[in-house]
Amino acid sequence: MKGYFRGVPMENRNWSEKIQSIYSLDTSRDLRFTENKIEEIIEFIRIKNAKNILEVGCGTGTFTRKIRKYLSKDIKITGLDMDHNFINYCRKKAKKEKLSNIQYIEGDALSLPFDNNTFDACTSHTVIEHVPNKKFLEEQYRVCKEGGYVSILNIRPELALMSKDNITPTTREKVLMNKIDLYTKEVKDELKVGKYFDNPQNILRLFEKVGFKEIHLDTLNYVSCTDDARNSYKRKRLIIESEHESILQFINMSIGAKESILTVKEKDELMGLINERYVKRINMLDENKRLWDFNISPMIIISGQK
Template structure:
């Protein structure tokens, strides 16, 4: 299937939202340093999804780079191309393709980057293909999420805006079958222990290997966030949850009798969170994620 991720895992708009938070402008320097990027480079983003990172890099480097995003999912490529076109970013090209057989000649780009991709494909083949298309002195950077290192706050004062026991019960059968089907599709099947990834870089002949990490806080109640931004975050998170429900229902082999009730509970939860924002009551229901980054140079 050429669009299974966008139809069965996460759609382009909500994935773009989560990555917009992840690649926030305030962490520009962290990403540029960790990925070893500089103006004038030709950069390929493998598994680019909705194109969020490529657009951010273009902006961060004052459009003085040549960028290409590659993804097998046609819905992502269509969405990414439209966003770049509407934002006047003529230095970005998006193509549908296999990231294990990149349609580029050998020794043709300065940098390859990827974000939460290596855990879904054979690690060795993925790195060797990037090594092939990089010029001598070019870099390959891999970012992987470390959910086990996340800090998720659920304070008692936020209980009225948290997922109810009933909502958790109704999500459970959807999550269970979703997890089984994800496994059969190869999603997450190639996750590698973080300590083994730089060793694999070494084994494949990369030099000047660097290990880094970037923390990614999502804190709605921060004083620096305006009320308008907070309300937008709540609405986008609501949209993400509703889309997740729709995609989750598509995993089931028969109609789910509690779908309507679950949708209603989702809306009630985000209505309560919206009311808290409007009333300026802070509940500090934040999440802090961590990205693990390994970068190596082709000799």
């Protein structure tokens, strides 16, 4: 692998310790990347004929592990992320699942540690909105081979649909959560989370400006509906429990970083209110009572050829 990548980044744990835990990110993406969705995405990002693929901002490696199982074993897959904890997790999971021809590297999306013309395809999932868009695309253009493809997957929260009749938080839970949300906003502002979110039309124009040709725009929806008849009981329960656990981890992460957000009494009260809400939802599931709560998240996929 000599000459394949360059530079050794300093350890960074900001995202996994301040924004989203390993469990939360991996579980949410595992639920999102269903078999039919992975097949659609593979088609849209044009990687079927690639021999060497890079995912920029791979997080917990969920996407790379999923596509590894759908693509030829001869195809090399590299996941890159700046977060040290995520990369450690990626490596352990790949080893545990005995996945071949896959590697994970710590690195900066704006200064990719690879030589020019290294990959046949570069892709990213919900990353472009957190970094300067032009530099982000230029770096992938640089490391992509002539004739290769670069693609971005970008969630559009302004178009999301969510059920209104849910087991909603009490007023007290909302008051306590608001204290945590205020702190989280400070952290997100500091780390520039979502700062570079842009209109799809501007991203398309930027692809063209950077030098890409044969630019495509596609879309798909991530749908989560617990009571959908196609979901097994196990999956229905996982949807509920993963959401529950993610909220609890988010609270612990925030308080761990800044203890003064809530008193011990307030934290215990908040945890109790959240637990009570999700116990109700599990009980409904066990009693075969359908709430029909759902969440639909539209995703745009833009790809271009170098």
